[in-house]
Amino acid sequence: MKTYLKHCIALVLIALSFALHGQNIQYGNSKKYNLAGVSVSGNTSFNEQTIVAYSGLRKGKEIMIPGEDVANAIKKLWNSKLFSDIEIFIKNIEGNNVFLEIQLSDLPQLNELKITGVKKGKKEGIINDNKLKKGTKVTENLITTTKNFLIKKYRKQGFYNAKVNINTIEVKDSLDKARVNMVVAVDKGQKVKIKDIVFDGRSALKAKHLRKAMKSTKKINRLRVYKRSKFIDSAYQADLSALIDKYAENGYRDARIISDSISVNGDKTISIHLKLEEGTLYKFGKIDFIGNTVYTDRQLNRYLRIKEGDTYNGVLLQERIADNSKPDADDITNLYQNHGYLFSTINPVEVSAENNVIDMEIRISEGKPAYFDNVTVSGNDKTNDHVIYREMRTRPGQLYSKSNVVRTIRELGQLGFFDAQELTPDIKNPNPNEGTVDVEYTVKETGSSQIELQGGYGGGGFIGTLGLSFNNFAIKDIFKKNAYKPIPMGDGQKLALRLQASRFFQTYSFSFSEPWLGGKRPVQFSTSISHTKQFLFDPITRGADRDQSFNITGITLGLAKRLTVPDDYFTLSQALSFQLYDLNNYNTGLFTFGNGSSRNLSYTIGLSRNNTRIDPIFPTGGSNFNVTAKLSVPYSLFDGVDYEALNNERREKQQIIDNFRLNSNPTVAETKEFNEASTRRSEIDQERFKWLEFYKINFKGDWYTEIIKNLVLKPTVEFGFLGAYNNARGEIPFERFFLGGDGLGNFALDGRQVIALRGYPNQSLSSRDGGTIYNKFSLELRYPITLEASAKIFALTFLEGGASYDNFRDYNPFNLQRSAGVGVRIFMPAFGLLGIDFGHGFDPVPGDAEKSGWQTHFIIGQQF
Structure with a gap:
């Protein structure tokens, strides 16, 4: 509209020019002239010849005045978007010769830009999005589009009342060029509700x-x-x-x-x-499958699960045919693709909609079965190819299966050597005629070694810890000098060393595992050796009495085999372990004997199933359960000891000890009898526990459900029971359950099992000697803050409850200590899992009257 008005004004001015020269010009009564010359005036920096040439008003040209030639010249100059004002005058008329003058004003250029009401980091984006660079021609259109852009942008972000004002101020420079300073004032206001x-x-x-x-x-x-x-x-x-x-x-x-x-x-x-x-309600009518030869109608209907007469549901129909939200969904497309038919197409077509009943044909083009041709991996610089290829479910020459591609991604993610969020399969070179396809797995390696270096005060002195964990070790290269970069890596083995020491205890441990023993089958071999020495506190020197010690030495050998039945998510594990508990004048009340030793030779068998999703740090689906039985040899069946008589004698000696402690003025004879009873009780217990006899059952199950995208619900159930083959021999003082707190067992010297229950002090929910039964229930809601390879961070909130019991008579699975709270987990490849929890215990610790209240727990190297 503005351009049209300018054209009209220009024509009026031309008519006025003729009038000034004695010519009576009227619209619709044009006259032909010879254009004798064109000059340029006004505030413009452009060359006169350039402007005249661009306008099309060529000297010597015959033009009609008024007419299209002048109008087109004005239009062309306006369309250049370089000028704010354009006028064409008749400068002079000599006979049939006319002289025209083009008077112009250049559009102002942007000199300085000021943006208010926006954070500094957002200003550059506004400048780039609206092309507000210095020297840009400032037009009304630029101002309007910038204003509309910003208002629309902030409304999309929820600032529905956003306001934008744009003002320009003319400035002059030394060359007398038209320039303006622009101020863009943004008032986002509050997000509207x-x-x-x-x-x-x-x-x-x-x-x-x-x-x-x-x-x-x-x-x-x-x-x-x-x-x-x-x-x-x-x-x-x-x-x-x-x-x-x-x-x-x-x-x-x-x-x-x-x-x-x-x-x-x-x-x-x-x-x-x-x-x-709303329209009208529709029902499904007949649904016919067309083109299927591999599967019968009955087989396909098992996946479709839609019957004639069901309420029409187009969304559900599409999901049952191809659910794009789940790569492993039970739909018809995956049925075909999991059995080689990569090139199949499945299209639902409505063939009738009479009387609001929709008859459908599901038209299937099965195509040829596809086979993997080339299977490759890229991105692995440290991990050796064979470690990756042995986890693959897709091999060259094998029939294509989408489920095997998905499973391969899961297995590579579970290794822990790669960024699980970046694992991608690239299906390449599909050839429907030949029936072949290539697949390339792209991996991004992360740090797989961890270091633990910490110091602090606890247990009466300074505690120093050095731990090294190499999760992608290569023991075959240990003697190769050029393999140390900084350590031999790439074979998927795990090696860990840990040293911890203070004035009062020392702990040394070494472990090694090979996940593919022999390199042909997924049979994991593992071994560990540990030694712990605890010294008794000397109240006189306030130091460690090294003549009073409690030593534990242990070795474990284990094998774990991946099963194929019921499915290949199951693992059967077996381990043989031996621990020697050696007490040297270590009289603390923890055991009834201070000198002597106990031996623990046990066999552990476990069955586990883990089908959690790709990322082992932040699973979004699947489950993980584990049941184990730890068994010792039933020595009491063949060692010839009458444990019933021995137990009766122990009760007699215990009665003497108890009576003596109640006697405020014992005689010499009573004191002698007490000492003899104490000595004999220790001898009896030494006999009872010379070789530990027990069985121990543990169960733990985790389930992961993605409620909405990345919001994951994790229920957990745990149970443990420590029993005795011979009731007269009784439960052993080792291998017991200690419930409560952060679950860290740094000071566990007697084979105890430390179970976390947040909101309560460490190990406070079990008796002094530990429980023989425990159960725990937990419900956790997790949401990721970032899942980058450098650091995975997620927040959580939890509800949990649990209890520990000394015997089965007291067992009540519903009488629980309860808690709730929030926490954060941070996983960094170099340091493992770190975290902090704030838990509130709603019930009192056994023996207290008031509830536990708020407790803070620091998490190192474990997950709840």
Whole structure:
């Protein structure tokens, strides 16, 4: 419109020029002239010849005045978007010769730009998005589009009341060029909240169900904490589509949104008004499969699971044919692709919709079976190829299977050597004619070695810890000098060394595991050796008495084999272990004997199943359960000792000891009898526990469910029981359960099992000597902050309860110590898993009257 007005004004000026020269010019009464010359005037930096040439007003050309030649010249100059004002005058007329003058004013250039109301880091984006660089020609269009862009941008972010003002100030430079300084003032205001969502034309579905379908657009609800009620335009647009999908899921496939509008309320909230047209309810009619030869109609119907007469659900139909949200979904497309038919296509087609009953044909083109041709890996610089290839479920010449591709990604992620979030399969060179396809797995290696170096005070003195864990070790290269970069790596073996020492104890441990013993089968071999020495506190010197010590030396050998039945997620593990407990004048009350030794030769068998999703640090689905039985030799069956008589004698000696302790003025004879009874009781217990006899059952199960994207629910159930073959011999004082606290067992010297229960002090929920039974239930909700390879961080909140019992008579699985709290976990490849939890215990610690209250727990190298 502005250009059109300029043209009209220019023509009027030309007519006035003729009048000034004695010519009576009227529109529609043009006269032909010879253009004798064109000059340029005004405030412009462009060359006169350039302007004249660009205008098309060529000297010597015959033109009509008024006429199209002058109008086209003005139009061309306007279209260059270089000028703010254009006028063409008749400078002079000599007979049939006319002289014209083009008067111009250049558009101002942007000199300086100032943006207010926006963070410094966001300003560069505004400049780039709107091309507001210095020297840019400033037009009304530029100002308008910049303003509209910013308002639209902030409205999409939820700032519905955003305001943008743009002002320009003319400045002159030394060359008298037109320049302006621009000020862009942004006032985002507050994100507006949604007071109400109103549906007009709704009758088939309840309003609350429609609001629920809008996942990210919620009206104000004070009780809701996980979803805010702020308006985000992009989320709102997605929710409008979700609303139609909700109708489609309930049989109203013709439903549509006629109009949507937003009104601003007086309290600065907004209300959303949606006018709906629901249409009529549809049912599924006959569903026929066309083109299927590999699978029968009956087999395909098992996956489709839709019957004639069911309410029409287009969303469900598509999911049963191809569920794009789940790579391992039980749908028809995966049925074909898991059995080689990569090139198959499956299309549902409506063939009739009479009387609101939809008959369908599911047309299948099966194609040729596909076979893997080339299977390659890229991105592994440290890990040897054979470590990766042995985990693959896809081999050259093998029939294509999508499930095997998905499983390969899972197995590579579970190794812990690669960034699980970056593992991707690239299906390449599909050849339907030859029936071949290539696949390349791209991996991104992460640090797989960890170091633990810490110091602190505890147990009466300074404690220093040095731990080294190499999770991708190569023991065959240990004597190769050039393999140390900084250590031999690449064979997938695990080697760990740990040293911990203070004035009062020393701990040394070494472990090694080979996951593929012999290199041909997934049979894991593992071994560990440890030695711990504890010294008794001397109250006189306030130091360690090295003549009073408690030593534990242990060795374990284990084999774990991956099974194929019931499925290949199962692992059967077996281990043989020996521990020597040696007490040297170590009288603490922990055991009834201070001198002597106990030996623990045991066999452990375990069955586990782990089908958790790709990332072992942050699984989003699947489960992991483990049941183990640890068994000693039943010595009491063949050692010839009458443990019933021995136990009766022990009770007699214990009675003498108890009576003596109650006697405030014992005689010499009573004191002698007490000493003899104490000595004999120790001898009896030394006899009972010379070789430990026991059985121990443990169960732990974790389940992972992704509620919404990346929000994961993790329930956990744990149970443990320590029993005796011979009740007269009794439960052993070792291998017991200690419940409560952070679960760290740095000071566990007697084979005890330390179980975490947050919200309570460490090991406070078991008796002094430990429990023989425990159970624990936990419910954890996790959400990731970042899952980058350099650091994986996730927040969590938890509810849990558990209890420990000394015997089966007291066992009550519902009488629990309960807690709740929040925490954070950080996994860094070099340091392992670190974290902190704030737990609130709702019940008192046994023996106390008040509840435990808030407790802080630091987590190192473990997961709950």
